[in-house]
Amino acid sequence: MERPITLLRVSLYHPTQSPMAFAKIPSQLQHDASPLLVGRGPEAHIQLQVPCLSRRHLSLEPYREKGSAPLAFCLKSLSRKGCVWVNGLTLRFLEQVPLSIVNRVAFSGIQMVVRVESGASLEALICCFHFSPSPLIYRLQAEETDEWESSPVEQPPWGPGQQAAGHLGFLQEPPQPNPGGRTEIQLQRESADNRLC
Template identity: 60%
Template structure:
């Protein structure tokens, strides 16, 4: 009697790339306990033709926890470019995280959902792929997008103005009411008020 295999059900979606990006992705494949590679290289099991994707971008790696009779899986990042979001956690090169029964993954504009259906075989597993025409991840956190990988636009001060940079805070333009004869002084209420600059007192007569 054949042993039931663990099944990884992987769904893929990209909001802008057409079907050609997933044309080289098999809908079903069986592997032993070696890692399943995803990328745009010829040796990737799941080959995606997506911009900014590395030849080996990430791997799904089966392993057996001590005392367990089932296969578990982890996701490892193999790309030096960008990052991979796994269930809201940001991973970079060579970082990895164990996967749960249901997982959401985002990288290089790709949305991927991974559902693990446990089997009893410790020698092999099956990967079934579904190409989704609709979004898989409805996230509220903007940081899970790829926007952080691009340089943010730099705000330029208006001509004649100066910009004061505070670590961890955006730059603040100079107050238009501030003149060369005034300076910023802390106010008793914790804010900032403009105080006129005081001239030094005349030297007292001998």
């Protein structure tokens, strides 16, 4: 009897919306239980055509927790020149963090949401990819940098005086216009402006 295979549902967004950015990514990828590399190099399993991306930028690494049958995953940063935001945490070169069921990841302008649907198979996993036309992670005045070595102070991914919404951001549908034609974000800004007056 076959054991159910772990499924990773990976949604990707890049603000340029260039078809070349995700041109080398299939809609589905079957992979063994070795680390799954993300980067712009030819050895990357998830190959993104974004110039500021490292050849090996990060990896999704499957492992088995003691006493647990399903595969678990951690995300490891492999880039010396850039940082990776994962669920509100900043990872630098060779730092890693365990993944939960839904994970929000941002790096080099790319937004990625990884959903883990665990199966019992330790030999293989399947990645299904979705390319989003709209942002996956909403942050106020995001300030990502890919050259953190030159920055003396680490900047949070939100603007000064603002709080993070659900750590790095919160996963939601794009704001929908209301009957008056204004989005929820526009209404919130107007409300804040009225309080200041």
